Amino acid sequence: DDLERLRQQHEDDEFDFEPEPLPADLYGVSISSLIKDVRKLAIRADSVGLRVGRAITTVSTLWMTLMMQVFMIYEFKRLVSSSSVHQIREVYSEYELWMYQGNTTYTDNGYHRGIEGFFNPDRFEDMPSYINKNFVCSILLSQPYFAVCILLIWSSTVVVDLREVFNYGQLLLLRTDTVSTASEMLVQQDDIVAVLRGLTLEFKALLLFCIFLPRLAIDLTLLWLGCRWLTSTADFSQVLLDTIALEFILELKTLIYIAYVPSRTRYETSHMLVPLKRRSKKECMEYMGSFVWLVVVFTWVFVYLGWLQCVLPGYRWDIQDVCADYVDKLTALHA
Numbered sequence: 635d636d637l638e639r640l641r642q643q644h645e646d647d648e649f650d651f652e653p654e655p656l657p658a659d660l661y662g663v664s665i666s667s668l669i670k671d672v673r674k675l676a677i678r679a680d681s682v683g684l685r686v687g688r689a690i691t692t693v694s695t696l697w698m699t700l701m702m703q704v705f706m707i708y709e710f711k712r713l714v715s716s717s718s719v720h721q722i723r724e725v726y727s728e729y730e731l732w733m734y735q736g737n738t739t740y741t742d743n744g745y746h747r748g749i750e751g752f753f754n755p756d757r758f759e760d761m762p763s764y765i766n767k768n769f770v771c772s773i774l775l776s777q778p779y780f781a782v783c784i785l786l787i788w789s790s791t792v793v794v795d796l797r798e799v800f801n802y803g804q805l806l807l808l809r810t811d812t813v814s815t816a817s818e819m820l821v822q823q824d825d826i827v828a829v830l831r832g833l834t835l836e837f838k839a840l841l842l843f844c845i846f847l848p849r850l851a852i853d854l855t856l857l858w859l860g861c862r863w864l865t866s867t868a869d870f871s872q873v874l875l876d877t878i879a880l881e882f883i884l885e886l887k888t889l890i891y892i893a894y895v896p897s898r899t900r901y902e903t904s905h906m907l908v909p910l911k912r913r914s915k916k917e918c919m920e921y922m923g924s925f926v927w928l929v930v931v932f933t934w935v936f937v938y939l940g941w942l943q944c945v946l947p948g949y950r951w952d953i954q955d956v957c958a959d960y961v962d963k964l965t966a967l968h969a
Contacts, residue, residue, distance in 0.1 A: 648915050653829060653907035657798060660696050660887040661845060663895050665806070666903040667692040669819055669830065672837065676816035688899070696845070699890050703852050706883050711859055718866040719945050722773060725868075726946055728765045733757055733952065747948045758956040768964075771957035772868045775949055778939070780870070785861055785935045788877050792857045793927050795884060799853065803846045807838050809911045820906070830908045856884055861938055865945045 656662035671689040674680045727745035730738055734748030735757070741747055761767050774781045813819060813832035820828045833841075860880045867873045891900075914920050943949070 648913060651910040651912045651914065653909045655904045655907055656802070658888075658891065658900070658904065660699055660891045660895070661798075661802075661849065663891060663899055663903045664692050664696045665802075665841065665845065666906045667899060668840075669833070669837075670828070670902060670906065672816045673819050692895075692899070693844075695890065695894065699886050700848055700852065703856075703883055703886055707852070707855055707859060710863070710883075715859060715863045715866065718863065718868075722866050722868055722945060725766060725769050726773065726949075729761075729770050729953070730950070732761060732765060733956075741947050743947070745947075748950055748952065753950075753952055755956045758960075767960065769868050770953060771960050771964075772870060773946075773953060774865055774867055774870075774873060775939075775943075775946060775951070776953035776957055777870075778951070778954065781865070781939060782935055784864055784873055784877065785938065786931060788860050788864060788880060789857060789931045789934055791877075791881055791884065792853055792860070793931055795853050796850070797924075797927065799846055799850050803842075805908065805910065806833065806841055807846070810838075810908070812838070823907075827905050827907060830906065853884075856880065857934075861943070862945060865939075865943050 656666050668689055671685040674685050675682065723743075723745050730746040730748045733754060734746075734752045735754055737749045737752035738746040739749060758767075770776070774784065810830065811832035812835055814834065816834055816837070818831060819833055819837070821831045822828050860877075863880070864873055864876055867876055
């Protein structure tokens, strides 16, 4: 009994992760198909035209999706984000000029910012009609705690994708063995399941420059532009819809995978296993390591709002208090 208890304790403390299939999205199916097709071509075990055709089609679909994401990011910045940023800057500049009784300086792009000591909260009630009071009090930055929550949600959404990039990048590029020929990349476990043995150096370079780096660049660009767009949204109900719209761009890889990838290719992807080559030990990092991402996200949000946000450069954080009663009246009216 004592020996059995010790053995069980040892098994609970340490274990090897079982091999897993690649993720069920366009990136996973592209990597899986490339590995299988390149190996089949190397051992000349199948029709050359069929394997080359599938490899080209899969990679082309992936790059079409990447180009679509890049195009949507560009159009999103040109058509949506830029106009929102311009409007919010104009209104906040007028607000600063009025609330500081003309005692302002100018930002680098020519907008008013109040000089400390001249702010007069009593002037808010007498604000002229050409300054949209409702718009001012609906600026996301006017509610700092709400802004932090919204940006945390969006940043966490991007982190899901970033973690996948880092985890599979590290697994396939670093922890997976390097083999000399493409024919050695897979071991057929049975008629259905194949296990990854290793990747050639050239194949690892292909994955790095054609899949992982472009995906990382898109994720970071979406993180930045998403925070910029959400910060420039002057409508508290719209900001949640904007977050969903941003996630739509991020999740194109899954949409295209479900809509267009053939069932056979999806089946093969789910039955190609990748050894994780990780041993879990009873250590602090094994239990708490992933929470480092939470610290990173919190740090990013506070640094972005405090120093990096360029929607309202030189923002004075001088709206929340004067808008408190106004917002309370509005919410009570619509309750």
